[in-house]
Amino acid sequence: MILICGLGCFARQVDSEEQEVKHILVTGGAGFIGSNFVRHWPECEEAAIVNLDKLTHAGNLMNLRDASSDERHIFVQGDIADSQLVSKLLHEYQPFAIVHFAAETHVDR
Secondary structure (H helix, E strand, O other): OEEEOOOOOEEEOOOOOOOOOOEEEEEOOOOHHHHHHHHHHHHOOOOEEEEEEOOOOOOOHHHHOOOOOOOOEEEEEOOOOOHHHHHHHHHHHOOOEEEEOOOOOOOOO
């Protein structure tokens, strides 16, 4: 079962047999919209967040200051175009969902 919370995050009904830590991968989680998702996620879900952000002009670690003390938040500075890094994260954390917020906001063409 998937429920949508008012904050836009998803909560799953977890079977009692599921004991291991679950992860989601969030791209662009240091930007304005992504960081709000990251900061509010723990209110709806127990799964840990692997937050991948390149920290360009749109991403700012100050947006994540509330999440930095949460041990379920794993920040990785990197580019979603780096296929080796993304493959490594997918293999290591095996996320059950990917939430994509990474985007260039100042693309002229």
